Amino acid sequence: MSRMIKFFLLIITILIFTPTVALAKPRWIPATVLGEVTKDTVASPKDDFYTAVNKPWLMENHLKPSDISTGTFSIESDKIRDDLIALLDGAPLQDKEFATMQLFFRQLCNMEKRNKQGVRPLAPYIKEIENIKTIEELSAYIVRLDRPANGLSGEGASTDLKNASVKSVYISATDLTLDDADEYKEMTDLGRRLKASDEYEVTEILKLLGKTEAEAKKILADSYKFEELLAPHIYGLSVTKKSDIYEKIYNLRTLDELKKSAGQYPIEALLEHFVKVGVTRFVLEEPDWLDAMARVYCQENLELMKSYLICNTVSAMATSLDQRSIDIAMESAKIVYGKDITYTPKERAYYRIKGSFSMNVGRLYASHFATEATKKKLSDLIDRVIAIYDKRLEGATWLSQETRQTARQKLASMKKFVCYPEDWSDFDITKLDLKSDEEGGDVISNTLRIGEFYALKNIREANDPVKKDKWNMSPATVNACYSPLKNSITITAGIARGDFYDEADTSRIMGGIGTIIAHEITHAFDKHGSQFDKDGNMKNWWTQEDKDEFEKRSSTVRDYFGSLEVLDGKKLDGELSLGENVADLGGLSCMLELARDYKDFDYKNFFTTYAKIWKSQMPREVIDVILKDPHAPGYIRTNACLQQFEEFHRTFGVAEGDGMFLAPEKRVKVW
């Protein structure tokens, strides 16, 4: 995780994002950008469907103090947040896990105590790093599990890509402040803002700790020097966005091979815990990085590496300190997102609790707000969508009989995780012993306890078989996902509400949660999912001819979406967004096929609901962040996807010359 990760975490639930399309000039208003749509904006459904549907909402500023961006997903997320804050802030919760969360929630909210402590709790952790004198002492420090921030690499057990019933320990490269290694080659506007933001935060907090401006700047400069030594040997977005990335990172190594490549870097000590529980499978994600680390990790660079660790520690702990430090962190976020961001202490505490205990927060939500009846109805709906999908795969005559058969088997084996799990035992936190303020605990010490608790759990279970039924998305999250390694879709209780799920109206259900379910299913057959078999193993099940045809179809989607201008001349990345665009198109195709089964289906309602679920709003600066996200902005997800369908043209009488028109021969799709 990079220093900037906390910002990205803030927007992670926003599956949605939005901009404009154009060939020569933008064809649609970049309506997602705050201020682009006003009461004077003229938009007809034939020219700019997204703006026409959402204009009444878009012309008002909906961004709250706590928002980086907002939209249908975050409107529901905020309601869930407020409901759960009421529980955490209310009467004592009897359930032991909930009581643990409540204890930490209260402690996080106790700003009086935190302000009294100021930045003092951070000081010993910085001192500890400053006291390191030799490379051996540095090694002893980075192998500890009770560090407050990331070390120089990541080690963790996770499902093996080629054998999905066992785990391997993955060794990942050093986290970079600018997140994307390509930024170190050629810095973008976003990169410059991320760097300025990091510099501001680290400098100001180090000054609170008593450093002079010059001392703080030196620490930052040294930290960047260290990152620059490694960045050329770390994959940037230009590499990670390609479909062969899984093959690229899957480099099985023995411990001996790793030791040989690592020089003085204490790889053996870093993996020792895993070896002790019997792990023998190691995956080195980036061999070039380890070669570089072997050269860089020496006494000569000791100060640079210490500076890197100091900067990481400051950034990781800033929002666990007093109000002054929180204000600095938020001021630094403003440099990236172009907007003041303010959370109430309770909102901030909730996000921390959800970050640390996402599934337990999910259980709290499910136990108070989800119903058996909705779970059953949603499960039935998913079955219907799967049945239609099967019919579509059967009829996909551009594929050989053999490949179609295997695809249908994969669909038939797909696991459904609906609303909430029945068995929560995998997420047990009853053995986590947090100390309240009264017992002498504080935010920092409990944060460290939580980090160590999960690290030890990962180690303890590293050699256990993979639990295929284990959930990986919180029921309190307004989102859905597909996991290629489990061949499973997750549709959370959090998304079965609001505009997504209007139980009374079939066309709205289909335009809302229906397209989301079919979107997730399509991920099983997109550029990534298609590389995994029905059991979640990375394995080619395509004939060469079918694969070529799949790639041909995919390239039309890549090219079309890649031709769309998002904002200020910046185009959508057709490769990065390919999987999501294919999933959006597959989701719509599938639902439109299901629509044929209904007499008098309300297409207008269906398309309008679709446009509504993707409504969103954000400051101009956030578009740069979205351009590095695989999801296209909401207005493109709406307009560029809907114009691929004849039913849309027919429903709204769209004809040549209209902004939404796309000639039949130019339309693109994979599924």
Ligand SMILES: [Zn+2]
């Ligand atoms: Zn998706």
